[in-house]
Amino acid sequence: MTRPVAVIGTGQTKYVSRRDDKNVPEIVREAGLRALADAGLKPSDVDAVVIGSAPEIFEGVNYPEDWIAPALGMCPGPVMRVHTGGTVGAATGIAGFYHVASGAYDTVLAVAYQKLSDGVPQYGLSACYDPLWDRDFACGAPALVGLQSRQYLDRHAPAVTEEHGAMVAVKNRRNALLNPYAQIRREITVADVMSSPPVAEPLKLLDCCPTSDGAAAMVIASEQTARKKCPRPAWFSGVGTCSESPYVPHVDMAYPESCVRAAQQAYQMAWIYEPARELDVAEVYEAFSFQELIWCEALGLCRPGEGGKLIESGRSDLDGALPVNTSGGVLSSNPIGASAMIRQVEAAMQVMGRAGEHQVDGVHRALAHSWGGAIQFSTVTIFSDEI
Amino acid sequence: MALKPPELTYMEGESRCDYNWTTGEVVGTFLAALRDHGKMLAGVCESCGQVAVPPTSYCESCGSEVSDLREVGPRGVVMSWARVADDFEGAPAEAPFRYVLVRPAGADTELLHVAPDDDGIRIGATVRPEFRPREQRGGAITDIRWFVPDGAESEGS
């Protein structure tokens, strides 16, 4: 059906709240050139570019791909832009995978970015809602995820508590201390999280991700190029995407079907039967702390309702049996359009053995997850050290 | 069943958002030169030699890094133009006016700007920028009010 495809290089910019020395194409170029250097390639080795970013309303510009492609040295050349809400970064990586898996191209540069400081992030996020229906009440992302987190907490109380969310925030910020690219690198305590100001209860300030400027990139290549250029490529062994509607009957935000289905698709492709046992590391898109527990349940990394037990057990810690969000997660860096690709970048780096101080020993299989829209898009990507 | 014409045809809404676009060092230098010196700077690609205005920090032609800036113009040649007959929201000048693509002397690319609705604005014509007075400049491409046919009297100067 498809031919083997691998990530052979990754690049990131340092995520910061305001990057004022470079404009949008320049930060994308920085990440893109780093990924090419990591792969030992030059811009002229790239056959096609795939670009991902979230709504233009974030930066107040239209068709940004028009000026980003030349910044990557792809002018004239094949360029495609992808956009699927918060999952766009991962969808961009998956589109890059399809570009190569199809046989159409040999070497593809996939880039994703956001420069949130150029605009007003929560305004852009609020515009995601139907103007005739829920836009007036839904305040950006926190209100929606506040509803999701409350639904999750109330369903599983007392097995899951607000403190469990705080423990996720503490763990991921601790992991971020080891990641030089992370924006928030600060040791915090459960008490700090619990006493931080409310944003959209039960979400408190330290349960929430920051807004960031930044870009991420991956070089995606065929088996022939991967074997020549990379001692330990991260092979795409499973991909899954699923979209649903926020208005389906009895939508379940605490166990989202799109996530469950995307995972099933990816696990089937990767021949994974027991994800909690077979995966070595997982990067999930926890824009808000409780989401890490929700995604771990929906991805089958623990049983439904056992998210609290998972974080309490230390199993998802950096030195646990299945470390989750070794990069520090979205809670530590969030250039929205790039955030889902950063999950793939971290998972690929873990397989390639290039994650530096936050490298987990002996990673054979890594999962990258993302969500987007009003919790209607989901993606799951599995990287493996063998075809 | 007879269809009734709908009553609530639409809801009025407004999307209003303030932006603070980062320019980057090269574009920021270009804008500052407009503001402070009334000069147009172009980026020179050391790899392929292209001279681009406005400049970018990378060569749009070959993808190389660009760090060398050089003054171009002020005179330039009209490469194309389009006449705007009616006013529209957000228009860069009062109608009638002309959009022009100007290639400043010494540059290999064109700058998009506006010009008066003057028959002297035609392909191949030489034009020059008319800068706003120093105190009105803010470091934007609009610090050049417009391009006028070379030899024409500047309005108000």
Next chain:
Amino acid sequence: MLETAKPSGGDIVKSVTGTLDIKYRFSYGERYDRFFREMRDNKRIMGIACPKCGAVLLPPRPYCGFCYTPVDEWVELSDEGALLTYTVVHLPFIGQPTEPPYIYAFIMLDGADVQFPHILGEIEAADVRSGMRVKAVWAEERKGTLHDIKYFRPV
């Protein structure tokens, strides 16, 4: 090289500010039109029932999002229902019609299968519980928007 090209008169222009201001006319379409006329004129909340899967849908639409069957059967829903989930919004945002803090809620109206988004009133945040019964408090002046309901109050 940039150093030498830098204008002597001042710093480089680090950013350019601007405002995008766009006016929209969001089309109601036939289904929202009927739905909001019923709210405005009759204080009635209407759903649409799918003849195939039986789900009673909100917001009203011409097809079932579940089984993609065309739907045309309007069903009157109760203006009372159960609280599915809620959040206390403290974050202000541009264009927000309700001043924070306010309680944003998903309500499953009796007779519906899809949540209804609204806010709660006449209750303190600390007293709100998922599953509690709430009822619409209608606005005196109604214009054909979701604000024709002021808020939902505990029953």
